[in-house]
Amino acid sequence: MDPTASETFEPSGLNRRTVLRYGTMAGLGALVTAAPFFKSHGAAAATAGGPEPSAPELKLTKFKDPLRIPPVLRPRDRGDHDELTVRLRTADVTVHSEMPPVTMWTYEGVFPGPTIKTVSGRPLRVVWENQLTGNVPVKAVDFGSATGRSPDPLTNYPGTQGTQEVQGVADLPPWAAVHLHGMLTGGGNDGWMENLIGPGDVQLSAYPNDQAATTLWYHDHTHHVSRFSVYAGLAGLFLSRNEEEEALDLPDGARDVPLVLCDRNFDVDESGALAGRLVHKVEMIGPQRLMRVHAAPYTLVNGVVWPYLDVAPRWYRFRIVNASNSRLYRLMLLADGKPVPGALKVIGTDQGLIDKPLAVDGSLNLSAGERADVLVDFSAFRGQALKLVNTLDGVAPGASDKRNDLLEPDVMQFRVADQRPSGRFVLPEVVSPTFKRLTHDDLPHDHAHRWVVTVGPGSTNLPELWEMEEVDPAGITFPSPGVIQVQDAEGTVRTLRRTAMAYDDGKAFTAAHDSVEVWKYLNLAVAPHPMHIHLAHFQVLSRDNYDITGFDRVTRGSAKPIAFKSAGVLEAHELGEKDVIRLGSAGQLTPNSTVGEMITVAVRFPVVGRGVHHCHMLEHETHMMRPLVVSPAAHLHSGGHHH
Structure with a gap:
């Protein structure tokens, strides 16, 4: 050519x-x-x-x-x-x-x-x-x-x-x-x-x-x-x-x-x-x-x-x-x-x-x-x-x-140009008749949940991305490293424990092909992070404000629950199908802010293979990136074993 x-x-x-x-x-x-x-x-x-x-x-x-x-x-x-x-x-x-x-x-x-x-x-x-x-x-x-x-x-x-x-x-x-x-x-x-x-x-x-x-x-x-x-x-x-x-x-x-x-x-x-x-x-x-x-x-x-x-x-x-x-x-x-x-x-x-x-x-x-x-x-x-x-x-x-x-x-x-306006274009009332905004009622009743937490610089002086799992709080002393409690709008408190942080830490999130999952991103850092998921697309369900003063930045865990404060507002360009979503404030001059944010997204996985999910700030590429695997559903439980 x-x-x-x-x-x-x-x-x-x-x-x-x-x-x-x-x-x-x-x-x-x-x-x-x-x-x-x-x-x-x-x-x-x-x-x-x-x-x-x-x-x-x-x-x-x-x-x-x-x-x-x-x-x-x-x-x-x-x-x-x-x-x-x-x-x-x-x-x-x-x-x-x-x-x-x-x-x-x-x-x-x-x-x-x-x-x-x-x-x-x-x-x-x-x-x-x-x-x-x-x-x-x-x-x-x-x-x-x-x-x-x-x-x-x-x-x-x-x-x-x-x-x-x-x-x-x-x-x-x-x-x-x-x-x-x-x-x-x-x-x-x-x-x-x-x-x-x-x-x-x-x-x-x-x-x-x-x-x-x-x-x-x-x-x-x-x-x-x-x-x-x-x-x-x-x-x-x-x-x-x-x-x-x-x-x-x-x-x-x-x-x-x-x-x-x-x-x-x-x-x-x-x-x-x-x-x-x-x-x-x-x-x-x-x-x-x-x-x-x-x-x-x-x-x-x-x-x-x-x-x-x-x-x-x-x-x-x-x-x-x-x-x-x-x-x-x-x-x-x-x-x-x-x-x-x-x-x-x-x-x-x-x-x-x-x-x-x-x-x-x-x-x-x-x-x-x-x-x-x-x-x-x-x-x-x-x-x-x-x-x-x-x-x-x-x-x-x-x-x-x-x-x-x-x-x-x-x-x-x-x-x-200083000329007579021309053209007959009229802004349409409907752009895409096939597009539909998702709600929680549209999700499969058995959809999986994922938790991802972004945290300010830790022992390596770099921001961190934590994958989390929900655990029983019995026997846990608070604050404990890598353990976060979150209180939602209904007052329910969930205890989350870090399972992975570095790129090569242990197992990866594994999703079933053609499945729908709900991912909750919680920002405990001051800076916003654009979160990107490969092999998938998603819709943003909500943006909510959280009080993160309970996070102990020395211990790297919560001394008291990270608590819901108020519902946020999704912006016009956040209401469609997405593959990147900003987690955190948009340009607010609050360098010492303690305002946290949670983004909830409904993720669909139409293709299979090994990919990643990460922060799209390229300067964060080495420490805010984790592998992601999408597998045919039958393969996840083949032979009676859960992989």
Whole structure:
């Protein structure tokens, strides 16, 4: 396959199924590449907006470069299935016109990688071919003080001054393991993180691709080092469509826009000018050297730093993906510096469309790995410029907050053409008639229960993920290490004992194929954690607030029960089918908070094999990940033995 070639064919005479399956812009197996920077589609010249200075220390002009749309990659028809080859390549990528190209590890030489477009129901086989060269193109550094965190940490700024290099990262060779995040495929095709491919080798993956029309993403999942390999550029989008979605006549073509969000930092040269090298920088706090959540000062959308997009005064569809290592985005749309209430209408979540559009009240809060399918109507803003900003609870939208790594809150700019509104799209009252919200009454009466507890740094100075089992409290002295008591809304107290914590601790959670389980995630830490389950999808049943003052952080167990306080509220993008859910507060400035949270999810296991469940903060990959096995039900009790 020639990645720079494209084929076109006339849609005339094609039936609807053919148009849905192959589209009208590219031939089968073709990669339609985009120029490094080009004028946005869909609008005449706007009368407002334009470049703006960023914080002086960041050295780059905001909104100078247009949003880049990733090229599209379509599979070839092989009869009963489709096929595709995707190459992993080292490439120099332009992320801003005022700085040199950045050396990155990429899929097909672009960042983000090509958007793979498929039709739901067509099985897909992908050859992931490793052609990477050189060691990882990321300089990893850290810094810190024994007296505590800085009010203006070095993570706000480019370069490595005042830091020390993290040993062992610079020599990482280009091994890879590709995970198609959210695809319901067996464990043998899921991109198992220890089944690595080196340069010249290939990963062969077969994807059933029979789930709902949705926005997935693919990224590297190499065990222990994905925080560096994904940061180096190994990420891209995967879209599937079906007839239900097509019948909605949603905004399409140039008005169906992917927004892949991530944050990055860059090195500087001897003169202080930005250099084309990625820097992964973290702050280590106190004498224990506790790692703060990774954050970087430059926001990239589709691989461009603070881009702009020319739009017409019409409806647009945005497929938003948080592809950052750890940063949580609290997104708001501002006009004249003020939030536009209800501007973002959520129509889909991680795993597909929801039943009806839901307006976002406040911010759209996406943790690492989460996606949201959103509609925006620009018809009321002709001739104006709007901003999409990242913000924090307690900080005025669009304002800076250095202490919390928000030196530059702007994400991108929309320039609305000064022309008569056009288009006949009407926001539908029903989006997906086949989607159904689950309740406890919909669950099988014999469904299993799992408990997972996230805890702040322990003896290893790292956050921990505990798998738990319910036990009889008789004979237990409280507090005891790894023993938690939880009191629910009805006053029932359950005693939970830790069964596993480290990745290689003992047996794994084992679920039966096609079963439904209820997982309860309890956060006893200050920081939120995005929890991701492989080989499964789920719906969130509830988000509840808990008093965690009874947790003894020295003993690592509860001195008194962790008690229910109040029911929380699920956000619009949390009401559909999911594969990642944020556990903990969304950007609240409460570093000494004792507010805990419990998330209850109903998990379905439609495929079999060995996978994992973990926190999707990539900096937590080595210590907040556990194996997960899904097995045919008959195998679990074969021969009269329970395995």
